[in-house]
Amino acid sequence: MTEPVLVADEVYAGYVPGVDILRGCGLDLYPGEIVGVIGPNGAGKSTLVKAVFGLLRVRAGTVRFHGEDLTNRPAHTLVSRGLGYVPQRDNVFGPLTVEENLRMGTYLRPKEFTERRNFVEELFPVLGARRDQKASSMSGGERQMLAMGRALMMRPEVLLLDEPSAGLSPVYQDQVFERVRQINSAGVAVLMVEQNARRCLQICDRGYVLDQGTNAYTGTGSHLLHDEKVVELYLGTLARVR
Numbered sequence: 001m002t003e004p005v006l007v008a009d010e011v012y013a014g015y016v017p018g019v020d021i022l023r024g025c026g027l028d029l030y031p032g033e034i035v036g037v038i039g040p041n042g043a044g045k046s047t048l049v050k051a052v053f054g055l056l057r058v059r060a061g062t063v064r065f066h067g068e069d070l071t072n073r074p075a076h077t078l079v080s081r082g083l084g085y086v087p088q089r090d091n092v093f094g095p096l097t098v099e100e101n102l103r104m105g106t107y108l109r110p111k112e113f114t115e116r117r118n119f120v121e122e123l124f125p126v127l128g129a130r131r132d133q134k135a136s137s138m139s140g141g142e143r144q145m146l147a148m149g150r151a152l153m154m155r156p157e158v159l160l161l162d163e164p165s166a167g168l169s170p171v172y173q174d175q176v177f178e179r180v181r182q183i184n185s186a187g188v189a190v191l192m193v194e195q196n197a198r199r200c201l202q203i204c205d206r207g208y209v210l211d212q213g214t215n216a217y218t219g220t221g222s223h224l225l226h227d228e229k230v231v232e233l234y235l236g237t238l239a240r241v242r
Helices: 045-052 075-081 098-104 110-123 125-129 140-152 170-185 197-203 221-226 228-235
Strands: 006-013 022-029 034-038 058-065 083-086 158-162 189-193 206-211 214-220
Touching: 006 045, 022 034, 022 045, 022 189, 022 206, 034 045, 034 170, 034 197, 045 058, 045 158, 045 189, 075 083, 083 140, 098 110, 098 140, 110 125, 110 140, 110 170, 125 140, 140 158, 140 170, 170 189, 170 197, 197 221, 197 228, 206 221, 206 228, 214 221, 214 228, 221 228
Parallel strands: 022 214, 034 189, 034 206, 083 158, 158 189
Antiparallel strands: 006 022, 006 058, 206 214
């Protein structure tokens, strides 16, 4: 039976001493999957991804990658092991060009830059067309694609996305979700925290619903999308599939 590539087990974490945002939540990510994490504001979704990626200290519980305990390892160590991360905000170097941003993505393997840049530009043609453009002058959707492209420069086996559609127009949201599918089709497992719960569940193999730092529901994306309790409590009537 296939083993999960990434496991977060009974994780406790928070930003203020003595106050836990995450209270024993966890997840599994198997090779080739897209897994979504949804839930109300303040549920701990982004906190979970940051804890997994070593950006927030885990107070209890474990994070394992291919069975190896990587709990509280620094983020740069996780990148070299095969994890990539795209934060929600401040996810590009504004003063740098598109090409310079991509080059930063291979700082640990500079000899692979050209090969990886070609791969990323095939996935995101707009980046190839705007190699010399400053990232700060790009639209929100274009910057998000650049951030995702830079994370792919190190050949990650797992890509962690924190609210990839946040603040984008509907057109760019559609493009981002389509790119997530393409990234996954290229062999990258994806763990995605997303505010657009309905669109997230439509493309996910499995999903987790967090509430107050714990796992409230889990199931396939299709199951959660059609579950009356999940729709009523977490998605809202507008998300109901008609």
